[in-house]
Amino acid sequence: MHDTPPAKPRPMIDATNRGFWDAARAGTLTVQRCDDCGHSHYPGSPVCPNCLSSRQSWAPVSGRGELLSWVRFHRAYWDGFREEVPYNVILVGLEEGPMMISNLLGAEPESLQVGEALEVVFEAVDDTLTLPKFRPAGAA
CATH class of the missing domain: 2.40.50 (OB fold (Dihydrolipoamide Acetyltransferase, E2P))
Known part of the structure; x- marks a missing residue:
């Protein structure tokens, strides 16, 4: 009998956070930055917590x-x-x-x-x- 260790939980990668995980795989740390007001935040969200704009990008830090x-x-x-x-x-x-x-x-x-x-x-x-x-x- 082969004892396989239990799996660790994995992040749920979706449209909102995919940019973060893709950048991490490439060796770059990113945070979400609002394209309208410039507010930087993490974790990512569908809208900017500062101005509620849905226009956001993942920016290297x-x-x-x-x-x-x-x-x-x-x-x-x-x-x-x-x-x-x-x-x-x-x-x-x-x-x-x-x-x-x-x-x-x-x-x-x-x-x-x-x-x-x-x-x-x-x-x-x-x-x-x-x-x-x-x-x-x-x-x-």
Whole structure:
């Protein structure tokens, strides 16, 4: 008998967020930017939360940000994460303004200070999904 680990949940890719996931697969971090008022936001939405325009585009951002907060999960709420417990989830404030929830690579969050500089790295899950994650800025 072959024990296959349970699958992790995957994002539901649709017309609203497809640009984000396509860019991530190509190694570029993006946020949604309103074509009318210029407001940048994440996650994507069908209308701009600032002016309600439906004219929006996915715009590249620097991939730099700062650690705002973090939590360590000691329980696997999805079976696919059981082997990784405990695991860390972080809140990143991007230089461009929007916040993003992700994972931290290359350090334990408690070794960092809130406000510490982070940079995006991309982790390919498979040929169709790449996840943006973050590490301390300047880490190789």
